[in-house]
Amino acid sequence: MLLAILLFAQTAILDNWRAEIEQLDHSKILIMKVTEDTPPPEDPGARAIITEVFRSPGFASQFSRAEAMSVTNGRYHFVLINPALTDESGYEAVLGHEFGHLWLKAQGYPSPVYQGGDAGCLAINSGDIVQHVLIRKQLDLRKISWRERWQQNLEKTAEQLEKTGTTQPAPPVCQRLAQIAMWVDVRLGIDPAQWKESDRFEKAMSESFPALRPAVDEIARTLAKQNLAEKAVHRRALEFTFNKLKFAGLEINRKHNETKTP
Numbered sequence: 001m002l003l004a005i006l007l008f009a010q011t012a013i014l015d016n017w018r019a020e021i022e023q024l025d026h027s028k029i030l031i032m033k034v035t036e037d038t039p040p041p042e043d044p045g046a047r048a049i050i051t052e053v054f055r056s057p058g059f060a061s062q063f064s065r066a067e068a069m070s071v072t073n074g075r076y077h078f079v080l081i082n083p084a085l086t087d088e089s090g091y092e093a094v095l096g097h098e099f100g101h102l103w104l105k106a107q108g109y110p111s112p113v114y115q116g117g118d119a120g121c122l123a124i125n126s127g128d129i130v131q132h133v134l135i136r137k138q139l140d141l142r143k144i145s146w147r148e149r150w151q152q153n154l155e156k157t158a159e160q161l162e163k164t165g166t167t168q169p170a171p172p173v174c175q176r177l178a179q180i181a182m183w184v185d186v187r188l189g190i191d192p193a194q195w196k197e198s199d200r201f202e203k204a205m206s207e208s209f210p211a212l213r214p215a216v217d218e219i220a221r222t223l224a225k226q227n228l229a230e231k232a233v234h235r236r237a238l239e240f241t242f243n244k245l246k247f248a249g250l251e252i253n254r255k256h257n258e259t260k261t262p
């Protein structure tokens with residue numbers, strides 16, 4: 001895996017937010033575009049951290065499906081951008097989103113520990129579900145545009161599912177958990193009255209992934225009632241979401257194994 005540290009033309013809003021985070025937790029934020037054919041970072045410390053992260057089981061495959069991911073060793077925060085899924089027009093939304101994760105971390109919000117493999121997947125998706133509620137609010141407050149791009153992506157997802165959702169083979173459990181997280185994001189992040197494709201998305205998801213729906217319903221219903229900005233509530237919500245996703249993952253594996261047994 002080869003990397004390049006790039007300088008992005010950032011808006012003043014993002015620059016300010018970045019400085020605010022760096023001040024909050026005395027860190028340095030490095031933004032990197034991860035590609036196959038550019039040299040690794042020159043700083044040996046940074047290179048060692050990134051190499052280790054990409055060696056952890058499952059990380060590279062999760063990253064390949066993400067627009068961006070953040071990793072941190074406390075002193076350095078790396079925002080890793082996946083240019084295969086993000087073009088220049090998406091940088092503001094994508095960087096804003098990742099800064100949101102780092103900003104919560106810098107303020108001491110708990111997040112599940114990343115362990116790699118399926119457990120890492122559980123940690124990432126349960127952390128995402130809960131943190132995204134606060135990040136969406138923060139992006140709106142800071143006037144960073146994100147909603148339009150997100151809704152466009154969701155419309156593409158719905159369109160794709162309408163074509164192949166019911167016929168495609170079930171993906172590995174890790175991707176199923178990411179589907180739950182995306183669905184919960186939509187339930188908690190979009191007012192159906194404000195998005196004309198809302199019913200269409202809901203229908204496409206329900207028809208393609210009926211087995212995931214109970215978990216989505218329960219997580220979304222529960223989190224909608226909570227003030228996740230309060231750290232104690234946030235922590236409990238993380239534990240709740242982690243356990244629900246874990247249960248959903250075990251069910252998915254059990255059903256998968258059942259269908260394999262003659």
Ligand SMILES: [Zn+2]
Nearest residue numbers: 097101128132
């Ligand atoms: Zn996120």
